[in-house]
Amino acid sequence: MSMNKKAQDTSPIFDPTEKSIYWLIAGVLVTIIVAIVIFTFSSYKNKLTYVPPPLPVEFLALRFTNIPECFAYVDKNTGQIYANSIDITKFNQEVLNRCYATEPEKGIKTFNFRLKLASSDQELLTNNYFHDDSPDLSMEKTILMFKDGKFQRDTLTIYVQEKI
Amino acid sequence: MNTKASLKVLVMVSEVVIVLGIILLLGSTAQAYAKSETVTKINTAEDIRMMVHTLVGVPGDVMVEYPKDVSAFNAILRPESIAVFQKGDLEIKYLTRLINLPEGYTAEGVLEGKERLCLEKKEHKILLRECP
Numbered sequence: 001m002s003m004n005k006k007a008q009d010t011s012p013i014f015d016p017t018e019k020s021i022y023w024l025i026a027g028v029l030v031t032i033i034v035a036i037v038i039f040t041f042s043s044y045k046n047k048l049t050y051v052p053p054p055l056p057v058e059f060l061a062l063r064f065t066n067i068p069e070c071f072a073y074v075d076k077n078t079g080q081i082y083a084n085s086i087d088i089t090k091f092n093q094e095v096l097n098r099c100y101a102t103e104p105e106k107g108i109k110t111f112n113f114r115l116k117l118a119s120s121d122q123e124l125l126t127n128n129y130f131h132d133d134s135p136d137l138s139m140e141k142t143i144l145m146f147k148d149g150k151f152q153r154d155t156l157t158i159y160v161q162e163k164i
Numbered sequence: 165m166n167t168k169a170s171l172k173v174l175v176m177v178s179e180v181v182i183v184l185g186i187i188l189l190l191g192s193t194a195q196a197y198a199k200s201e202t203v204t205k206i207n208t209a210e211d212i213r214m215m216v217h218t219l220v221g222v223p224g225d226v227m228v229e230y231p232k233d234v235s236a237f238n239a240i241l242r243p244e245s246i247a248v249f250q251k252g253d254l255e256i257k258y259l260t261r262l263i264n265l266p267e268g269y270t271a272e273g274v275l276e277g278k279e280r281l282c283l284e285k286k287e288h289k290i291l292l293r294e295c296p
Contacts, residue, residue: 052223056213062222069288070266098269099267100266101264
């Protein structure tokens with residue numbers, strides 16, 4: 001009977017010290033597993049909500065050649081707006097700053113642009129553009145440039161900086 | 165002896181509590197994602213943002229309808245952002261996306277629990293409202 005009692009007292013299964021060590025290791029493992037599960041869910045959510053960057057870039061860039069507040073040519077007599085056109089007299093930094101400007105501090109986290117006409121050496125940059133181009137997002141548009149009272153075909157190259 | 169017995173019970177109870185806590189945490193996380201309301205909110209806000217930018221880039225006056233039922237959500241359009249949320253959500257849970265308007269443009273509008281969402285561009289104003 002005393003030997004049984006001794007065996008019970010030294011039984012390893014219920015030893016609190018061993019339990020503590022067990023839970024120390026188990027706690028770390030469980031934390032890692034929970035983190036992996038949450039990361040998996042989060043990745044899945046990001047996959048479901050992913051928008052390929054060329055899409056929003058295309059929509060943002062529409063304004064450059066289609067609205068009079070940017071570079072589109074407007075017939076002074078009729079008021080007609082010529083879509084997909086650039087009035088060379090408006091192709092300057094001041095107009096670009098009014099057409100598309102990003103926040104001074106956080107603007108590097110969104111799209112910025114560099115515009116270049118093939119027929120001209122002039123380059124226009126949006127306010128947070130720092131030549132960190134995303135080559136996949138650059139686009140070329142064939143446009144009608146209004147210069148010296150007539151339209152002529154030209155190419156507008158839009159370089160895109162996604163975020164820094 | 166009594167102390168050892170009570171210690172054993174305490175350890176067993178704490179083990180059960182910890183395991184139940186982990187099950188609860190994982191279960192609630194899985195349920196949140198399974199409901200997919202967050203995903204729908206994000207997609208709706210992104211879609212409306214792209215619609216606003218497209219309207220800005222189109223000459224003249226335009227009206228366009230969002231092709232999904234948005235009755236489960238509310239939306240607020242401001243000159244600098246679009247916010248999509250559910251009724252009862254705290255502001256911290258609003259899904260917000262920034263928009264970029266040219267100088268002289270403004271954007272406004274609120275839609276609460278309506279099925280059809282329309283964006284209208286009139287001169288330099290983008291308006292979010294229920295479709296006529």
